[in-house]
Amino acid sequence: MPDNATRVLILGHGAMGRAFETLLSARHDVAVWDRDLVTGVETQPLEAAARGREVVMFALPSNPHDELAARLAPCLATNALCVSIAKGLDARGRTPAQVFAQHFGPRRDWAFLYGPMLARELQAGRPGFAMAASLRPSAGARLQALFAGTALHLDCLDDVHGAAWAAILKNVYVPLIGAADGLALGDNLRGFLVAEATRELAGIVEAMGGRADTAYTLAGLGDLVTTATSASSHHRRLGADLATGDATQLAASGANIRSEGVHTVAMVRAHALFAWERFALFALVCDFLDDPARLQAGLDAYLARRFAAPTGR
Numbered sequence: 095m096p097d098n099a100t101r102v103l104i105l106g107h108g109a110m111g112r113a114f115e116t117l118l119s120a121r122h123d124v125a126v127w128d129r130d131l132v133t134g135v136e137t138q139p140l141e142a143a144a145r146g147r148e149v150v151m152f153a154l155p156s157n158p159h160d161e162l163a164a165r166l167a168p169c170l171a172t173n174a175l176c177v178s179i180a181k182g183l184d185a186r187g188r189t190p191a192q193v194f195a196q197h198f199g200p201r202r203d204w205a206f207l208y209g210p211m212l213a214r215e216l217q218a219g220r221p222g223f224a225m226a227a228s229l230r231p232s233a234g235a236r237l238q239a240l241f242a243g244t245a246l247h248l249d250c251l252d253d254v255h256g257a258a259w260a261a262i263l264k265n266v267y268v269p270l271i272g273a274a275d276g277l278a279l280g281d282n283l284r285g286f287l288v289a290e291a292t293r294e295l296a297g298i299v300e301a302m303g304g305r306a307d308t309a310y311t312l313a314g315l316g317d318l319v320t321t322a323t324s325a326s327s328h329h330r331r332l333g334a335d336l337a338t339g340d341a342t343q344l345a346a347s348g349a350n351i352r353s354e355g356v357h358t359v360a361m362v363r364a365h366a367l368f369a370w371e372r373f374a375l376f377a378l379v380c381d382f383l384d385d386p387a388r389l390q391a392g393l394d395a396y397l398a399r400r401f402a403a404p405t406g407r
């Protein structure tokens with residue numbers, strides 16, 4: 095192990111946990127913690143696993159962040175860096191960045207990695223790209239040093255809440271793009287929807303206190319294009335299955351449960367997190383998820399409004 099090896103703990107040994115383990119274990123001292131989701135049994139108590147660890151990577155969904163961050167905060171060294179990649183809202187409608195801000199505060203380094211970094215591509219040695227979003231420049235620099243020499247390439251960004259909203263909300267639009275592709279509505283429409291979604295994403299990010307241009311970074315546009323066009327994307331598949339009425343396959347694959355985008359829509363509406371009705375494409379996605387058969391009519395109405403002939407004065 096090199097002298098400058100960092101002591102890393104990875105939480106969650108799913109697709110991304112394993113990808114991080116592969117990326118980091120040649121150069122760093124990597125340990126893994128996970129929990130059996132049926133029995134609740136932990137590989138070892140989290141507090142013991144975290145002892146002496148300099149970096150803790152949250153490679154698990156958003157929901158357990160609150161509990162795990164609350165348990166970690168008192169037992170980690172003050173200079174330990176906590177990092178998450180989760181792209182969902184928790185059951186109270188909070189982003190993982192809001193949860194970290196609550197538990198780790200302004201004095202600890204904490205950050206998020208958001209961007210096109212599909213686990214299976216990282217595992218295969220292909221490149222991945224992400225924004226290292228954090229309030230403190232030290233956190234981004236530490237992450238760049240940690241991943242130096244690996245296939246994961248990082249840019250730094252100080253708009254951590256904007257990045258979280260961009261990364262989470264882009265999964266709302268992907269099923270719509272998957273649906274349009276499932277119905278073979280054309281490459282032109284896909285390009286239009288990506289541009290429209292990004293523009294709307296910028297508006298929502300700004301409404302939630304982030305910077306509009308964050309929507310155009312790897313955390314927003316970069317990840318949106320990858321997820322919306324990847325053959326392996328279950329968010330994209332979900333939209334296509336809904337649009338083509340393949341509900342049997344949907345239920346069998348459990349894709350509706352796994353889709354963070356669908357959950358995000360439900361949380362935004364349940365907690366009235368922003369005035370979603372003002373965002374026409376978001377509203378179209380809501381309508382589509384409520385009743386997939388209305389997609390074509392919804393798209394027609396969207397285009398008619400969007401390109402309505404200017405009224406002369």
Ligand SMILES: NC(=O)c1ccc[n+]([C@@H]2O[C@H](COP(=O)([O-])OP(=O)(O)OC[C@H]3O[C@@H](n4cnc5c(N)ncnc54)[C@H](O)[C@@H]3O)[C@@H](O)[C@H]2O)c1
Nearest residue numbers: 106107108109110129153154155158179180181211212213
């Ligand atoms: N898979 C990807 O390519 C990819 C890429 C970027 C970001 N992400 C994000 O990373 C997160 C994890 O995705 P994944 O694909 O690795 O998921 P996964 O289902 O493959 O793995 C999730 C891991 O989290 C653990 N886990 C789940 N609930 C838990 C709980 N309550 N307590 C403790 N552990 C729990 C599971 O045991 C499992 O090891 C998601 O938010 C996803 O959006 C995934």
